Amino acid sequence: MPNGDQQKAMRPPRLSVLDTAMVGSGTTTHQALEATVKLAQHAENLGFTRYWMAEHHGVPGVASSAPVVTIGALAAATRSIHVGAGGVMLPNHVPLVVAEQFSTLAALYPGRIDLGVGRATPDPGTAMVLARSLAGYGSDQFTLQLGQLAGFLRGDFPDGHPYRDVFVSPRAEEPPALWILGASVQSAGLAASLGLPFAFAHHFGRGEAAPAFEHYRRSFKPSAALSEPYAIVTALVVCAPSDEEADQIARSADLMFRLLFQGRPGKLPSPEEVAAHPWTQEDLAFVRQRRRGQAIGSPETVRSVLTELLEATGADELMMTTQMYRLEDRIRSLEMVSEMFIHADMDLGRTAP
Numbered sequence: 001m002p003n004g005d006q007q008k009a010m011r012p013p014r015l016s017v018l019d020t021a022m023v024g025s026g027t028t029t030h031q032a033l034e035a036t037v038k039l040a041q042h043a044e045n046l047g048f049t050r051y052w053m054a055e056h057h058g059v060p061g062v063a064s065s066a067p068v069v070t071i072g073a074l075a076a077a078t079r080s081i082h083v084g085a086g087g088v089m090l091p092n093h094v095p096l097v098v099a100e101q102f103s104t105l106a107a108l109y110p111g112r113i114d115l116g117v118g119r120a121t122p123d124p125g126t127a128m129v130l131a132r133s134l135a136g137y138g139s140d141q142f143t144l145q146l147g148q149l150a151g152f153l154r155g156d157f158p159d160g161h162p163y164r165d166v167f168v169s170p171r172a173e174e175p176p177a178l179w180i181l182g183a184s185v186q187s188a189g190l191a192a193s194l195g196l197p198f199a200f201a202h203h204f205g206r207g208e209a210a211p212a213f214e215h216y217r218r219s220f221k222p223s224a225a226l227s228e229p230y231a232i233v234t235a236l237v238v239c240a241p242s243d244e245e246a247d248q249i250a251r252s253a254d255l256m257f258r259l260l261f262q263g264r265p266g267k268l269p270s271p272e273e274v275a276a277h278p279w280t281q282e283d284l285a286f287v288r289q290r291r292r293g294q295a296i297g298s299p300e301t302v303r304s305v306l307t308e309l310l311e312a313t314g315a316d317e318l319m320m321t322t323q324m325y326r327l328e329d330r331i332r333s334l335e336m337v338s339e340m341f342i343h344a345d346m347d348l349g350r351t352a353p
Helices: 003-010 029-045 067-077 095-108 124-129 139-154 185-194 209-219 243-261 271-276 281-290 299-313 327-340 344-348
Strands: 014-019 050-053 082-089 113-118 177-182 198-200 231-239 295-297 317-321
Touching: 014 029, 014 327, 029 050, 029 067, 029 327, 050 067, 050 113, 050 317, 067 082, 067 095, 082 177, 095 113, 095 139, 113 139, 139 177, 139 185, 177 185, 185 198, 185 209, 198 209, 209 231, 209 299, 231 243, 231 299, 231 327, 243 271, 243 281, 243 295, 243 299, 295 299, 299 317, 299 327, 317 327
Parallel strands: 014 050, 014 317, 050 082, 082 113, 113 177, 177 198, 198 231, 231 295, 231 317
Antiparallel strands: none
16 A cells, blocks of 8 residues: 555544345335335434445346435435445446436435446346447446536536537536446546546455555546545445354345356345255355455454455545345444444545545
């Protein structure tokens, strides 16, 4: 990590949540989305900075395929926490429509709406239904769409641009904060070149966060949106009183994703289904790989893993995914982690994007 970031890395980070509104076995989609609202309210009461909704398609156990809708519900149910998309997969959408949707949210909830954008590729069937070509998911196409989105949000296309006279309505007095999401040095470089905040998806369990953060800070170019680099690192966090209990709680999501990768998508398994599953050596190897670098365990274990991650990256903000079957387990996990990094906002000395 660069020497200039050593001191910052030791400061408590801001805390945030990334949610996918997982639907548990034996429960309804309504219950999953209701739990998301309750967790967002609890995160706000704990002093968390933001609450983001992911975009996933075609998974029975995930109710977060339309983040723009859930963001509106979350903003209406909270008072001050930033809410947003983590993120909108831009190649799935028309940039003008995204600009209109998030400008509307920003007009309704000034200063609270985040628009994180990424370019993850859906399965071919979903891409076909979305009427998008898989060729459109390349980096060049994403950069082009990102430029269009930024232009629509700000209304500042240069003279001669074909979209110069397209007016986005409504135009919020304070546009949504635009973020770049990714899990690579390439994504970090794009965010740096545009002077935008960056969120690294460490919870994916692939790619190395530290080099991406170093490249982002080294290459950052100040912009009208951001005068100095600001970055989030995400992590899968399951905190419980003991390592053993956290391990069992985390097994629900482990099993769901194991079955998904085997071509058997379903809802988030219940603790009873987890206990009844005949775990094979291949299953356990998958679990170890999925949990690599993630924070699952007692407060002592979680603190150790997160401290190491924050020191390695110098991230300004820690965003936790909470993939657990029971809402009470998710709430308890947030509470335990918040106790580790209490009063984080007062210690950082500058305003988050």
